[in-house]
Amino acid sequence: xxxxxxxxxxxxxxxxxxxLSTVRRWVGRGKVPHYRLGKMIRFRRAELDSWLGAYRxxxxxxxxxxxxxxxxxxxxxxxxxxx
Numbered sequence: 349x350x351x352x353x354x355x356x357x358x359x360x361x362x363x364x365x366x367x368l369s370t371v372r373r374w375v376g377r378g379k380v381p382h383y384r385l386g387k388m389i390r391f392r393r394a395e396l397d398s399w400l401g402a403y404r405x406x407x408x409x410x411x412x413x414x415x416x417x418x419x420x421x422x423x424x425x426x427x428x429x430x431x
Contacts, residue, residue: 354390
């Protein structure tokens with residue numbers, strides 16, 4: 349059985365591309381899943397990924413380029429037809 353390595357606050361800040369103070373604030377407010385081991389705070393990547401999934405906004409539709417329809421009243425920066 350492979351054990352998942354726990355992450356430090358600094359590693360989480362780098363992983364989430366945010367500041368260390370933001371991670372500390374989230375921990376203090378109980379917003380991010382974490383483990384308190386005495387004075388140390390540790391995180392599991394799988395739990396962070398699940399937590400991030402709960403905050404995802406918008407849909408990610410899987411659409412093939414050939415099935416795209418362009419509305420005539422929409423501004424298009426890219427032409428779908430070869431000129």
